[in-house]
Amino acid sequence: METEEFRRYGKEMVDYICNYLETIKNRRVTPMVSPGWLKDEIPTEAPFHPEPFDDIMKDVENKIMPGVTHWQHPQFHAYFPSGNSYPSILGDMLSDAIGCIGFSWAASPSCTELETIVLDWLGKAIGLPDEFLTIPSRYRGKIEDEQNQHKDTDIPNNIDVTKSSGGGVLQGSASECVFVCMLAARAQAIKRLKKIHPFVEEGVLLSKLMAYCSREAHSCVEKGAMMAFVKLRILEPDEKNSLRGITVRQVMEQDEAMGLIPFFVSTTLGTTSCCSFDNLLEIGLVCKQFPAIWLHVDAAYAGSAFICPEFRQLLNGIEYADSINLNPNKWLLTNFDCSAMWVRDRLKLTSALVVDPLYLQHGHEGAIDYRHWGVPLSRRFRSLKLWFVLRNYGISGLQKYIRKQCQLAKKFESLVRADKNFEIANDVKLGLVCFRIKNDLSNKLNKKLLECINDSGKLHMVPAMVHDKFVIRFCVVAQHATEADIEYAWKVIKELSAEITCTEKE
Ligand code: PLP
Numbered sequence: 001m002e003t004e005e006f007r008r009y010g011k012e013m014v015d016y017i018c019n020y021l022e023t024i025k026n027r028r029v030t031p032m033v034s035p036g037w038l039k040d041e042i043p044t045e046a047p048f049h050p051e052p053f054d055d056i057m058k059d060v061e062n063k064i065m066p067g068v069t070h071w072q073h074p075q076f077h078a079y080f081p082s083g084n085s086y087p088s089i090l091g092d093m094l095s096d097a098i099g100c101i102g103f104s105w106a107a108s109p110s111c112t113e114l115e116t117i118v119l120d121w122l123g124k125a126i127g128l129p130d131e132f133l134t135i136p137s138r139y140r141g142k143i144e145d146e147q148n149q150h151k152d153t154d155i156p157n158n159i160d161v162t163k164s165s166g167g168g169v170l171q172g173s174a175s176e177c178v179f180v181c182m183l184a185a186r187a188q189a190i191k192r193l194k195k196i197h198p199f200v201e202e203g204v205l206l207s208k209l210m211a212y213c214s215r216e217a218h219s220c221v222e223k224g225a226m227m228a229f230v231k232l233r234i235l236e237p238d239e240k241n242s243l244r245g246i247t248v249r250q251v252m253e254q255d256e257a258m259g260l261i262p263f264f265v266s267t268t269l270g271t272t273s274c275c276s277f278d279n280l281l282e283i284g285l286v287c288k289q290f291p292a293i294w295l296h297v298d299a300a301y302a303g304s305a306f307i308c309p310e311f312r313q314l315l316n317g318i319e320y321a322d323s324i325n326l327n328p329n330k331w332l333l334t335n336f337d338c339s340a341m342w343v344r345d346r347l348k349l350t351s352a353l354v355v356d357p358l359y360l361q362h363g364h365e366g367a368i369d370y371r372h373w374g375v376p377l378s379r380r381f382r383s384l385k386l387w388f389v390l391r392n393y394g395i396s397g398l399q400k401y402i403r404k405q406c407q408l409a410k411k412f413e414s415l416v417r418a419d420k421n422f423e424i425a426n427d428v429k430l431g432l433v434c435f436r437i438k439n440d441l442s443n444k445l446n447k448k449l450l451e452c453i454n455d456s457g458k459l460h461m462v463p464a465m466v467h468d469k470f471v472i473r474f475c476v477v478a479q480h481a482t483e484a485d486i487e488y489a490w491k492v493i494k495e496l497s498a499e500i501t502c503t504e505k506e
Pocket of ligand 1: 080172173174218268271301327
């Protein structure tokens, strides 16, 4: 494709995107296709001769769109939101055009440095302690002052990225964040134990390591432990689905008594099933009483809410954590992939992940090389889209968005509560409401209701088990969701549940 064609089709693509998003409501939220359907629509081999762009776009509408689940649809209430906004799309488009592979500072200095700066911006905006920032805020103001006003300040001359201990990075997913933190914790633990038992083999030490999480933690913790080859103890949360300090303490003491070595605790702020919050403060205090436990906080969904000061008490205890992740690509209007992670001590992270062949080295001592902060070598210019979002909405715009979504969840909760046939199954703190038909001991009615909801094509939701009960998760997802969308969803749910209850009685 030549530049002039790109200019033309690029504009047409923007029009297509705008029309798609503006008229998305007219489509079924979930597709009506069965596995394997696409192979009947698309040739079995790639075309040998070039095809006109117009033909490709026709197939997008006629062949691809029929199999798309529309995550940006106002009646999509499944999972958690998939972040999306125009500034983010435009930022990613530019990132694609620049097309750099930012594995080291030298591979594209702006790619590295913007990531560091944007992660500091976001870290500050959600109220992370200074230790998690690359350039702590107490110095950043002074540095900016100095640059702006060209006057001397009392900035210690060691304030550069080589001297601060923490920092942020963008990973591809929350699962990767949890995994790399677990790897770092494992490396730290083995290093510490090797000093105490220099003649014991690393494999033996590894077999003693114990990681911990709640039953409500995301399955990525279990997967991470499997890949890191460490044992994971899955603990029972309390009646509010919150993991408590006492539970963690008792189990870690029992493990120590058996000769095992606790090394990693993964807590969740905003669990996937019901958006419950582990008691980070209690768990943090417990971890401090054991030698060198790495405390991780997975706030993949809920973390974005901390941009609003009124939700920040949910982050209490962060002062004890070693690392935290949140996904702007879930709830901060930023397109996938964009998973933010901060560590208190970046050397502890990178020392588990550094390999340094000659062809990747450069002479810029002390600059950040993000390839040492994660699994892949190649990295996209992901910070660009987040920078566009933070600048174009401003913190105030993002706060407005989060608050609106929480208010809509409260609206849905009140509609459910007002109906004597239904009950709410979670403590609705943010944008997720778990509800169910009452007195359905076998869960049969609720399963049927969810099936009908999804078959209708009018709404899309997914289930969860909360306190051993089957519940339907209703998440406020669409960026521009309105009260009318919530009322519509409740109307459809009530109609379908009435039909089910009638059929059951017959
Ligand atoms: N952690 C929590 C709390 C989640 O809710 C999810 C996904 O919804 C994940 C981790 C996994 O996220 P990712 O798909 O970014 O790996």
